[in-house]
Amino acid sequence: MKIFSLHPEGRITEKLPILLLDDFVLFPDTVVSIVVSTPKGIKAIDEAIVYNGNRIFAACKSAFGCRDPFDTENPRYGTVAYIQRHMSHTDISYRVVLQGEYRAEVIKRSKKNNLPYVTVRSLIGNPYYPPPEEPELVALLRSIQQSFSQYAEVSKKVNQELLSDVLRIENLEKVCNLVSHTLPLKTERKLELLAQEDLKARAQQVYETIERETEVASLQKSIASKVKSRMDKTQREYILNEQLKEIRKELGKDEAEEDEFDEIEKNLNARGLPEEVLAKAKKELRRLKRLQAMSPEAGVLRGYLEWILDLPWIEQTTDNPDLERAETILNEDHYNMKKAKERILEYLAVRKLTDATRGPILCFVGPPGTGKTSLGRSVARALGRNFVRVSLGGVRDEAEIRGHRKTYVGALPGKILQSMKKAATINPVFLLDEIDKLSSDFRGDPAAALLEVLDPEQNNAFVDHYLEVPYNLSKVLFIATANSLHTIPHPLLDRMEVIEVPGYGENEKLQIAKQYLIPKQLAENGLGEAHITFQDEAIFDIIRYRTMESGVRNLEREIAHCSRKLAREALAKGYGTEEKPIGSFSRTIRVSTLSKLLGNRKYKHDLVYTESRIGVCYGLAWTETGGTMLPVETVRFEGSGELIITGNLGDVMKESARIALSFLRSMGQELNVPNENFTKYDFHIHVPEGAIPKDGPSAGITLASSLLSCLLQRAPRSLVAMTGELTLTGRVLPIGGLKEKLLAALRNGITNVILPQGNKEDLEELDKDILRALSIHYVEKAAEVFAFLFPQEETPATTLSPESSTL
Structure with missing residues (x-):
């Protein structure tokens, strides 16, 4: 006997005990057998049988995270079910057969007989007297029946009796219940289909779900078919390989060789090779299998396959983005x-x-x-x-x-x-x-x-x-x-x-020596724990007079030389033992002690005269090993105006010398050089260190200045170096390798440097200590160079030409 009342909207309302199901959704029009093992569940079953005519409200709790019926996350939707049978399964559990009757929504919660009760209302009006269905709902019903029939045919998981019931029933609500119960859906999805009030929307959701599951079942079937075909092929290959092994055994072939081939093929498949590479490697492996083990070509193919396996193809490290x-x-x-x-x-x-x-x-x-x-x-x-x-x-x-x-x-x-x-x-x-x-x-x-x-x-x-x-x-x-x-x-x-990566200035070398080279060499020579101190003046002495380079390689060698001498001295004095550990050894390296450690100074800057001389000017050159000084010497003697050039100079530098002479000859009046001086004298230009090849246009103004000094018989300013390309019209063009050239000037004690105006912006990237140590003069024309090198008699030697600028 059903005990219920009608809701004002025409829906059924009932007050029933609640049975919480673990990860299971009960649909109406279905019969299920479950085991109830919780004390509250057993008590709810007993309550329903005694007081509620075998009727109970069954709801899933897993998807809602519900543990206690009176938590804030209680289930809201479920199914009113009739208890057909119940029996004691064990001492602490019941086996219950439930028949779902209709979907319901909880509208009120209460407590009775110390048990949770819920008042529920049906989701579709009176489910026992369904209203006539509209044409659209009838269309949805037939679509669902047809789609479910296709699903049953593809999946082979629906028995014929259930399929017949679905195709025979003309009630859309019942069909949706049966289909939703049958499909292998997740609990969350089943709850969605259970809780949908609108019948039309629910039917559309059921239809879409069947179509999706049909497609999934079709793909599964296709995949299973391919796998079975592959397994059949693998089994066939296995049989043939076993037969081949027996044949090779009869022919006297080594079984270990076969294992080697299998191992190579296994490794090739596991290396993640690109398709083209894998195909090539397998082709060579097949060739190798057909060859005799001692064949020369077999050794070549083995080596090739080993290289394929040893090279990295997909292995990589992850960059640290910090x-x-x-x-x-x-x-x-x-x-x-x-x-x-x-x-x-x-x-x-x-x-x-x-x-x-x-x-x-x-x-x-x-x-x-x-x-x-x-x-x-x-x-x-x-x-x-x-x-x-x-x-x-x-x-x-x-x-x-x-x-x-x-x-x-x-x-x-x-x-x-x-x-x-x-x-x-x-x-x-x-x-x-x-x-x-x-x-x-x-x-x-x-x-x-x-x-x-x-x-x-x-x-x-x-x-x-x-x-x-x-x-x-x-x-x-x-x-x-x-x-x-x-x-x-x-x-x-x-x-x-x-x-x-330019060369280093003196101050940069000092910091490199203190921060990197000295600690490194002391550690490498066993003095890492000793108290060795290099004074800055001593390091500067090594940089200036014992090395002549843009880098720090020779500087490190000299420091290593000092370290070895100190290590020998420490051992001679008994350090390095338990009584006198090396950590107690201390020395301070001063300029005065360098001669004992490193010998006499190697470089004394003999290339540059401290006093000025007629016909001698100093250029700045760039080499692969850094910057260097380029002295230019010119003499004149009785002759016919011939120009002699020596010093292992390249074609470009020889052209620069001819350009310088032609320019001076064209500007003879402005420079107060009589024209006959160009015809009654021969000029010999020489660049010392003749064994070293020299070339390039940047010595143009140096050659011109040396020639002019010889023509005027006046010595230029002392301790001045210059660089710049000279054109036939007297323009001074910019040059490259600026930092290396300035460092060469510093190493040789130069105080004034003449540079092209076009290189002024390049100095912004140089270190301030280089700029502070040199007085730099920018020129655009050769006349500005001559005005600075050969000042008027009344002009003091330290006064600059008004056309020059000093940084």
């Missing part, structure tokens, strides 16, 4: 190098924002000993990448870059892939050291082979002659180093981003 950490590491390892450090930090910032995979191609250019190679290691440490280095000095065979074809005896991949194998990742920092020292001969041009390696548009498919398949180098951060750009072919240089 810019502050990277900057700290770069500053710890190297002093100054602002441009290089800024470029690395810019690359890191872009990686952090865009996750770009393409690595830049950087080229550090500067004198030896400035830290270009070690900077590459610091970059790798800052990024958290592996580091590999290849020295290209003297490489003259293209095959050293691209490798030899594997048909040659002893063939190997080139240096690029050999280094990638050492790196073990596809995104290392790859240092191409001394790229300007490449050479070429009849075997090819290695610089041309590097064009593909260093082109970001091509290196994602670099092909080595040995490998014969594309290899991806696009994630590698290439860093090249060079002392000069002149010997690098232009197409190769065009692919690289050039970053200049």
